[in-house]
Amino acid sequence: MSENKTFTVDGRNIEFQDGDTIMDAALRAKVYIPHLCHNPEFEPHGSCRVCIVAVNGRHVAACTQPAAQGLEVDNASQAIMDQRRTLLQMLFVEGNHVCPGCEKSGACQLQALAYYTGMLAPHFAHFSPQRKVDASHSEMVIDFNRCILCELCVRASRDLDKKNVFAIGGRGISSRLVINSPSGRLGDTDFAAEDKAAQICPVGAILPKHRGYDKPIGERLYDQKTIDVVDDVAVHRKERDERG
Numbered sequence: 219m220s221e222n223k224t225f226t227v228d229g230r231n232i233e234f235q236d237g238d239t240i241m242d243a244a245l246r247a248k249v250y251i252p253h254l255c256h257n258p259e260f261e262p263h264g265s266c267r268v269c270i271v272a273v274n275g276r277h278v279a280a281c282t283q284p285a286a287q288g289l290e291v292d293n294a295s296q297a298i299m300d301q302r303r304t305l306l307q308m309l310f311v312e313g314n315h316v317c318p319g320c321e322k323s324g325a326c327q328l329q330a331l332a333y334y335t336g337m338l339a340p341h342f343a344h345f346s347p348q349r350k351v352d353a354s355h356s357e358m359v360i361d362f363n364r365c366i367l368c369e370l371c372v373r374a375s376r377d378l379d380k381k382n383v384f385a386i387g388g389r390g391i392s393s394r395l396v397i398n399s400p401s402g403r404l405g406d407t408d409f410a411a412e413d414k415a416a417q418i419c420p421v422g423a424i425l426p427k428h429r430g431y432d433k434p435i436g437e438r439l440y441d442q443k444t445i446d447v448v449d450d451v452a453v454h455r456k457e458r459d460e461r462g
């Protein structure tokens with residue numbers, strides 16, 4: 219009789235299947251590992267590093283690290299949470315994330331993770347970049363100031379919508395989200411509010427028009443439940459669709 223393959227996360231046994239990453243198996247077992255650029259509906263991307271865990275003492279991204287028999291994963295020590303908080307602080311100062319005025323406030327994964335990791339201040343000096351807002355589309359708007367380059371819209375538009383509306387241009391610190399149209403404007407693409415790419419942004423960079431602040435404070439996605447409770451796989455998908 220073959221035994222189930224398992225590893226541990228903070229001492230808890232997690233079963234896994236061949237081909238699973240640590241994130242795949244943990245989410246299936248409803249063990250939350252913080253993540254931003256990962257979405258279980260898409261291939262892992264491994265860019266935000268917020269899912270950092272320590273595996274047998276070595277720091278890895280849980281969304282790209284293959285699961286293996288007997289691994290001991292630290293997902294909750296103070297050192298790991300401190301590193302995640304530092305990564306989030308860097309993301310906050312790299313763009314212009316003004317939570318109190320943002321339409322996504324209360325339903326933003328970046329903001330919710332900041333709360334989850336106990337981030338009280340940005341800590342680093344703000345870059346205060348001056349980026350465009352593209353309101354050329356009749357139904358959707360993009361505020362590039364809030365983009366964290368997770369590439370979820372790129373993957374969704376390419377892999378599910380089959381439209382390739384988005385791409386990443388530049389390299390390294392000059393990387394930026396670009397629109398694939400001759401004018402570079404969203405209004406000159408076939409992007410639609412029903413597209414998966416229109417509903418997947420974890421922050422307030424891609425938003426529907428005419429619906430800002432439609433849910434009162436106190437009734438938004440992360441107002442009553444913290445992100446670790448909301449973001450298990452099933453709930454993750456359902457609530458995303460509902461808020462879409």
Ligand code: SF4
Nearest residue numbers: 365366368369371419
């Ligand atoms: Fe990610 Fe949103 Fe930026 Fe697209 S617009 S790369 S989904 S943060």
Ligand code: FES
Nearest residue numbers: 253264266267281
């Ligand atoms: Fe793993 Fe972003 S969630 S690197």
